[in-house]
Amino acid sequence: MxxxxxxxxxxxxxxxxxxxxxxxxxxxxxxxxxxxxxxxxxxxxxxxxxxxxxxxxxxxxxxxxxxxxxxxxxxxxxxxxxxxxxxxxxxxxxxxxxxxxxxxxxxxxxxxxxxxxxxxxxxxxxxxxxxxxxxxxxxxxxxxxxxxxxxxxxxxxxxxxxxxxxxxxxxxxxxxxxxxxxxxxxxxxxxxxxxxxxxxxxxxxxxxxxxxxxxxxxxxxxxxxxxxxxxxxxxxxxxxxxxxxxxxxxxxxxxxxxxxxxxxxxxxxxxxxxxxxxxxxxxxxxxxxxxxxxxxxxxxxxxxxxxxxxxxxxxxxxxxxxxxxxxxxxxxxxxxxxxxxxxxxxxxxxxxxxxxxxVNVNHIKELKRYNELAVYSITVFAIVGIDLLVGLIIGFAVALIRLLLKLTRLNVNIENQNDQWQVSITGTLTCIEVPKLTDHLNTIPPGKEVKINLALRYLDHSGYEALKSWQESYEKIGGRVVTDYLVENKEEEQASQSAPLVDNCIIKGVWAQYNK
Known part of the structure; x- marks a missing residue:
């Protein structure tokens, strides 16, 4: 050995x-x-x-x-x-x-x-x-x-x-x-x-x-x-x-x-x-x-x-x-x-x-690029003007509110392309945003061909019911509605890159589940 x-x-x-x-x-x-x-x-x-x-x-x-x-x-x-x-x-x-x-x-x-x-x-x-x-x-x-x-x-x-x-x-x-x-x-x-x-x-x-x-x-x-x-x-x-x-x-x-x-x-x-x-x-x-x-x-x-x-x-x-x-x-x-x-x-x-x-100028430029300069500024002024602990709490609260607003935001864009109405719905569709969605959809003239492009982070049951109800009502008066799950909003696609595909798969599954 x-x-x-x-x-x-x-x-x-x-x-x-x-x-x-x-x-x-x-x-x-x-x-x-x-x-x-x-x-x-x-x-x-x-x-x-x-x-x-x-x-x-x-x-x-x-x-x-x-x-x-x-x-x-x-x-x-x-x-x-x-x-x-x-x-x-x-x-x-x-x-x-x-x-x-x-x-x-x-x-x-x-x-x-x-x-x-x-x-x-x-x-x-x-x-x-x-x-x-x-x-x-x-x-x-x-x-x-x-x-x-x-x-x-x-x-x-x-x-x-x-x-x-x-x-x-x-x-x-x-x-x-x-x-x-x-x-x-x-x-x-x-x-x-x-x-x-x-x-x-x-x-x-x-x-x-x-x-x-x-x-x-x-x-x-x-x-x-x-x-x-x-x-x-x-x-x-x-x-x-x-x-x-x-x-x-x-x-x-x-x-x-x-x-x-x-x-x-x-x-x-x-x-x-x-x-x-x-x-x-x-x-x-x-x-x-x-x-x-x-x-x-x-x-x-x-x-x-x-x-x-x-x-x-x-x-x-x-x-x-x-x-x-x-x-x-x-x-x-x-x-x-x-x-x-x-x-x-x-x-x-x-x-x-x-x-x-x-006070790093590069950090300020980077935060400005991502639209977070307001949170940064409020945190700075709160800490300097009030107190470190209070300023931090205010900063965290503002950041959280901004996040919640961003996560619950619904964007609806409607365009008429060669007599076909393109409806792009992105963000989060919940009961809170249903009135906003309904107001936008009601601007579409009756009897048209409508294509709805969904790229949602989250869809709840009330949002689904609102979309489904509008589609059924619109088709009863001679219109035609097609729902697509692919992203056609280029800005949304560039901003979230591959995320919309994942989101759309989830939303498509939720949509199918609601449709049962």
Whole structure:
């Protein structure tokens, strides 16, 4: 009996070392992207700045190891800043971390029972509207810190307070914040791919920090409030406001899950490696959020910006995401004195830039093309003008109403072609639409040849009876009616492509059943 051991030549050491090299380089780039973003997101969330680093470390190592999307990089995300800021202001940081734990446990349950793909059923107009609104809220709050002034509140309050902050600005802080924004814009437009491979966020923060030190600017800087170990804090359960606490867990679960899964799907489009497993990814996100909350960190989601940097830098396996978390851990343990040199105005400038970028013009054009711009706009204005949770509810309601109107719409088109009357009936024919159908059919002169083309999504019994009754009555006064199930409305055929054939087969079967 012999053992079939792999031949040494089959181990392909060259490919293995090349993969390790690529992952190592990509992890360093991703680490450099994640460091300033994690600090900035913590700043915008009203959380301890170390909470952003803790979340980035846990997201990199835990989700990188257990996740179902190998190329995705997880950590604190800009999309949750507004939510977290509101919870911190209302309930305190300790209770907010408890909500993160609750959301993490909920994500694990959802992932384990296989419901993760449901998150992808959320209307893109609502998701893009939410992200754009959050971007606007981030920008109008952090612009005050760019001016060296603290934000006054949230939403519209911050917007109306901008003129007052301009009147009381700190010149040195304003210079650093505006300089950071300009450098980020310029860096994004560079034609040199070699330079663009260096994270613009890192370049902007480093250059602004060096300038602030070289010229001795007296501006607020990052305050880590102790070492990594000292920053670890256990979650606290609320003594009151349990309804808000539970609602917060639900909101965090829904938003973090949707953002993570949509990010995983988007990351899949960036590479040709293994495809993501959504349930496995959501379970890993839940475990990471549970750990992050227990350690006093921010909530975690998959992040497109970091994932894109990871893939663009040549990552081949999940090792890159794991290592980026390791580098963050090493950096914050051994080089915390470097972090505390960063001016807050520069981080705020980075956040203003990120917030503006969240209002994605390409998304707006795409939604306009599919006539979903109204839902997007209403969601944006509701979140910015009222509240995130209320705005989301309004956005979902408008999207649902639009869907119901679209699904229940009946279109009747009547044309006279060579003395033959062509009647095209598309959409949904129910009892609600029977009066509309009857009004249109009654416009056809008596004694003519009529051809009815049906391309219906749904036909109920009252709709069938209305059509059948009209046909019998019309034929009694000398007319002739032929019913066809093929699509002759070219616009309908192009819009729904192969769907009408399926619909027509169903409608034809229903028609035959009613005719028995």
């Amino acid at each position: 012999s053992l079939n051991l792999p031949d040494k030549k089959g181990l392909n050491i060259s490919d293995f070392s090349s993969t390790i090299k690529n992952d190592l380089c990509a992890s360093l780039v991703t680490f450099l992207v994640a460091l300033p973003l994690s600090l900035g997101i913590a700043l915008a969330s009203g959380a301890p700045l170390m909470a952003g680093i803790i979340a980035a470390i846990v997201g990199g190592i835990v989700v990188g190891t257990l996740g179902g999307a190998p190329m995705q990089v997880s950590g604190p995300a800009a999309g949750l800043t507004v939510i977290i800021f509101g919870f911190v202001q209302e309930l305190g940081w300790g209770v907010t971390t408890a909500m993160t734990v609750g959301a993490g446990i909920s994500q694990v349950i959802i992932g384990k029972i296989g419901l993760a793909p449901i998150a992808l059923a959320i209307s893109p107009s609502v998701i893009h509207g939410m992200m754009a609104a959050i971007g606007i809220l981030i920008a109008i709050s952090q612009i005050h810190i760019v001016f060296g002034v603290q934000p006054v509140g949230k939403g519209i309050e911050n917007l109306f307070a901008i003129p007052n902050s301009v009147m009381n600005l700190n010149p040195e802080a304003t210079f650093l914040g505006v300089f950071t924004i300009i450098l980020l814009i310029v860096w994004s437009k560079l034609k040199s791919q070699r330079l663009r491979n260096i994270p613009g966020s890192l370049v902007a923060i480093v250059v602004a920090t060096v300038i602030s030190i070289a010229f001795g600017f007296d501006v607020p800087r990052v305050d880590l409030a102790g070492s990594l170990i000292e920053s670890i804090s256990l979650p606290v359960l609320p003594s009151a406001n349990f309804g808000t606490f539970v609602a917060g867990i639900v909101v965090l679960t829904l938003v973090a899950s949707a953002e993570s899964l949509l990010s995983a799907v988007a990351t899949d489009k960036l590479h040709s490696g293994p495809r993501c497993c959504l349930d496995k990814e959501l379970t890993a996100q839940g475990i990471a959020n549970t750990i992050s909350g227990l350690l006093g960190g921010l909530p975690i989601t998959g992040v497109v910006v970091r994932s894109k940097a990871n893939v663009s830098s040549g990552a081949k396996t999940r090792l890159s995401a794991i290592l980026h978390g390791v580098w963050l851990l090493i950096f914050v343990v051994f080089l915390p004195d470097v972090i505390i040199l960063v001016p807050l105005a520069s981080l705020a400038g980075l956040l203003v830039y990120i917030g503006i970028k969240l």
